[in-house]
Amino acid sequence: MFSFLKKIFFRGDPTQRQRFVFNVEELRSTFKARYHSFKLLLNANNKALEIMADIEQFLPGERPFGMSFIRASCTALSVNVFRIIQNLNELAPDKYRELYGRFRDIEGSINQILSRRRLPKGDRLVISLREINGEMADETGNKMAGLGEVKNRLRISTPEGFVITALAYQRFFTHNDLQTEIDRRLQSSSAEQIDHLYALSAGIQQLIIRSDIPPDLEQAIMEAYRDLERQVGGGITVSLRSSALAEDSAGTSFAGQYRSELNVSAENIMQAYREVVASKYSLPAMAYRLNRGIRDEDIDMCVGCMVMIDALAGGVTYSRNPLDMRDGSISINSVWGLPKSVVDGSGASDLFVVSRDNMDVIKKEIGNKEYKFVCYPEEGVCRLDMAGEKASSPSLTDDQAQELARIAMKIEEYYGFPQDIEWGISHDDSIYILQSRPLKQFDTGEKDFEGAKEPLNGESLIISGGITASAGVSCGPVFIVKRDMDTLQFPEGAVLVTPSPLPRWAALLSRAQAVVTEEGSFAGHLATVAREFNVPALFGIPGATDKLRNGDLITVDAEGRKIYKGRVEALLVQSGHKKRFMEGSPVYGILKEVSRYIVPLNLLDPDAPDFKPQKCRTLHDITRFSHEKAVWEMFSFGKEHHFSERASKQLLTDVPMQFWVIDLDDGFRDEAKGKHVKLENISSVPMLALWEGMTAIPWRGPPPVNAKGFLSVLHEATTNPALDPSTRSSYAIRNYFMISKNFCSLHSRFGFHFSIVEALVSERAIENYISFQFKGGAADYQRKARRAFFVGRILEEFGFRIEVKEDALFSRVEGVEEGFMKERLRIIGYLIIHTRQLDMIMLDDASISSQKEKIMNDLYSIIKDSRG
């Protein structure tokens, strides 16, 4: 086909030219092929612009997205830009080959950013806890590295154990080629939707749990286990805990997102290992990564395996108050048995607060602990009900509380950062540290809610009391969650009301306005995540799920520990905005990096000498350049090739303006003989709609101008050569329609104003689009820029996406059905005619608003007419 086109392009030889005239059939088929390429180019162009707009929407970092979004966008964008280049080079055979080179360079840079990968460090599959220190986090995960530091450098007791390393995780995954399959599943699902995420999470976890552990890894783990037996003396069981890379690192807690397996016997270690690894894809963990912009591939799941301590009592120590920077006292939440119920946030616990200054126990709240978790002798843990005195007696002595406080201060001092410490006390009264991680403190700021109490009348107060788990005030409709099934229906912006603050509800936090629970303390995982996500949380409201009803609008004041009916503006005003979670995250960093090769537009002016392939630095540049050239090639084919049948015809109308029409394919009903074409003979859907708008209301001449405005026009006209209509700078010297039945492009120039409309309108709604550019104008820069904004605002009201660059306006609307698109074209038709000299009045506020009112009235009447 290339060689054939070349023949057609051959000019100057009169015999060749003769051939055109006789071989109409051949030309028609060539023209159709060209038009097909042109249409494909426009399609790809349209798609590419849409993807770029999508990427730009995510750039502020306010909404979560994952790596699969970035990969899918970059792939789709590259493919479409490549198609643009291919089709342009079919339109003008090999004339724009240079674009391929530019494209390869840009695509290469993007690819490099996307495929960057961290390699696992170290060469050991398992490492004994005795050898681990804080510098080994890349091999062992932060949690186990921290515990190694506590054990070996601080000499504080921890259980004996070992870690199954990041390298081991990689071995396990490579052995089963798991990553490929997981990536495929992640890509194929829209992970932004919670119900899809459910199925995805369950499927991937199943996949991992059913996978084989490579024999050498199994051997290494079992050897380490037997070493442990020798160290401690036989008959041990172990706990397996996640220690993922990036877990607990700066600013991201991953609190409770992964699984722990307690009291595991030797024969079940492998299964427990698989389950802990699989919990990398637990629903909360996946949602958390998505919302915090953490790359899936950056998380290697290391697993800590430690001798199980059958604790007499256990709990969590905070070395400072997480909700108040100024409060240095140490708080200890404690229960009978294993610390599980404190960590999970279920059930009542005891609270001991120890003063940092003199180590006095300054506060004691003893809860009624109705049950406890204990180890079965063989394997597993069970929940035992407790009754009578034991349930309501303190689970710690004051001495123990003080000892725990001292340990917390010691660890805090060592790290120079507040700590969140999980511990257990064995039957021989020894304290074991099970985990220690940085505790994030949140400054709740000024506490004097001045006058806040006054506007609230007593009636609207529904509930008062509870525990502040995460400060702040928020408002939304109640949604009660009792079972996993309920989370599927959880609406965006609702208040999560639930019996206990289970870690698995964390997946809902990015969509919840606030959290209210019946039980729990501020030391649970859900509380930690709520603070991190800045979601107000009020825990410990007995009967909340009965008192509140689904759909009721409530305002939760977590700090004031009150819940009000309806929306209490006075309180809401004082609460801050949601954070930009994505900012600073790895995934966000990657989007920013790749977008540098995608979004910026450097080729602004088609008449500038720099408007050429070598100057394309981004995919946007290539898109813009190719589109401009494609239109030109389409146009010049008709014009330069003496193709009498297809060349431009002047439109016969009763309007005192001159228009030429080029039929690209099937834009005329019948063949137009001679130099003219009548409007009745036009079949182009978008052109007819545009024309209706252009002629709906007669132009009443320029608006009244004050003397200054007129002078400004005169000044520009005499000094700016590009505005002189007699300068033949481009093909835009006349007003041209290029049409087919469903396509229309209008380049028009009225005096000093230059506009381009391009539209594809058919029953294929997803392909439909209108793009409208408007620039120039005779007045000075300020007036022109203001006019661009003026027109932009009007278009925005009708659903266009707009962008104003200097004095040029770019606007687009796409993907909507035919009727809507036709209405929008009428609006543009009107605007082309009626705004052309508006810039003269643009510094005069009174006339701006009267003009706008008139224009809006006209526009609504045009739309109404067309509907009637």
Add this chain to the structure above:
Amino acid sequence: MESIRLLLVDDEEDFRTTLASRLKRRNIDVTDVGSGNEAIELIRERSFDVAVLDIKMPGMDGIETLKHLKKIAPLVEVILLTGHGSVEAGIEGMRLGAYDYLMKPYNVKDLLLKVEDAYRRKLLEESQQRTQQRT
């Protein structure tokens, strides 16, 4: 328009048969096979207008199949399907002459539009070849 002869190649049987039956309901003449090798054999025997190939298949993958297929029947337009976004694979496919590239999940409507356009392209190419031969 006479019905489009479409060859659907995907190793995932559930997906393939569901899609095939949906396309048939829209008056497309669908033949579906589960591997690249079967596709190549078939294309030697019968003519097709459009082929839809999944990129990731065990044995001969979509890109390999595309190469062979274009050698045997250059006019068949090929649409590639993929579940995993990969800039390289996408561009590679386009370079090798694929008509378009579609990422899963997609809706059948999108695929249909692409199939129709690919078919139109094939008719145009054929008519070009005919006029070229005449002159």
